[in-house]
Amino acid sequence: MVTLTFMDFSNFKNHRLRWGLDILILGLSLYGVSRWSGKSEHISPAKSFFITNMAIIQQSVTSVNHELSGLYNNYLANIEASKENKSLLNKVAQLENQIFEFEELVKENKRLKKLLQFGKKQVKRPILSQIVGWNSSSHFKVLRINKGFKDGIRLQSSVVTSKGLVGYIYRLTDHFADVLTILDANNKVDAIVARSRSHGILEGYEQGKILMKYVSNIEPVILNDMVLTSGLGNLYPKGVRIGRISKIERESYSVTQHIEITPSVDFGNLEEVIVLIFPDRNKKDKEWETLNRPLQIGSKN
């Protein structure tokens, strides 16, 4: 005769409860996975609250580190000249960037002269931000910055430095934001080669390199060519430096070339970034919404 003890009954109940919870949470997770796009994330107020508090801890750690390294570099190591050198280097980088922009403007001007109408240049507002942390998983190349929604930053705003493109705003809270860098495979950038105007799509590759895809085998790209944002895709402004071509592989059987790019930005030593805000972004978003709206046959509009 089989006797069912209280312990057996309790174990049976626990077993059923565990199966039930496992199935429920697996279902929830599957729903969550299906919603994960890798493009941007709208976060709930609760998550925003948690992220803000965690980011404050990260910011404190970063600040202490900067203070300590600043103390060492400027006082203990007595490198007063290093300060001046740093500012001069920054100035040189800015001037180089300006020269580069002028060169690009000359090229752009020549092209535009051939056209009948000129495009209206977008006005952008830069917001300087400090990096407070990186993504805790090495599979995602993400930076956390100390500016958020209340500072004027919006989802998918472009992030740059004086040297070139960094990425775009992936998710944000009121005071902090996460930047999906161009080193991440989920970040696709529409780009052109400055010299040959060859078109391609960039995505993060291995060892801090970027892959330029879909460039035809007959495009005359060469090593050290500069790659810029094309402005297509409604995400990045046109003409921002991305990097230089560091490797090209052409196979006779392949239609496209394997092109690797070394980014202009030194991500290993990045401390500050600039977030570009476009005041007329809402207008542009509405244009895209209209274009993306499914066409209704027989409608008046």
Added chain:
Amino acid sequence: MNLSTLKLLRPMGLTLALLVVLEVISATIFPLVGIENYQIPFNILIVLYLSFKLDSPYLALLILSVQYFHSLFSIEGWAIGTLIGVLLSRIIYLFKEIIDFFAFPLVILVVQACLLSWFIFSSLFIYFQNHSFGPVWSRFWVFIPESLIASLISPVLFLILERIWKQNEEASLRGLN
């Protein structure tokens, strides 16, 4: 919610606090000293510890909370990690009576095997998302050193977690040694 469920809250709170400290170290201090390409997956180690050591019907909920806190520091989100974690905990449940942690080398070996399984599961998701093995391949070269270091430090982390969870009598923990 019964008493044993309530008794899970304290050690779980401490575990999450430990996770936050480890994530801050991983996401903030490591990059400051120049290690930004390699991160130790502390969240996975904690999920593995819970799966091996805890006999609770609420294990899936605990895994979900670990992954949720991890998602505050990573854009990976909670969903993929929870899905893999719960699936892996089910597999571990079948084998944990056979595999008993009695020595550090075995802990290291078992953790390495579990990390490899986690990598395979997560790579499948990446493959389905990108329709390309490129990102999986580049992740693999980062996974090798990361998983080796993670499995090497796992006995130490498990000892800390053992101290946290040992205080809870209802948690049905078995000894590490």
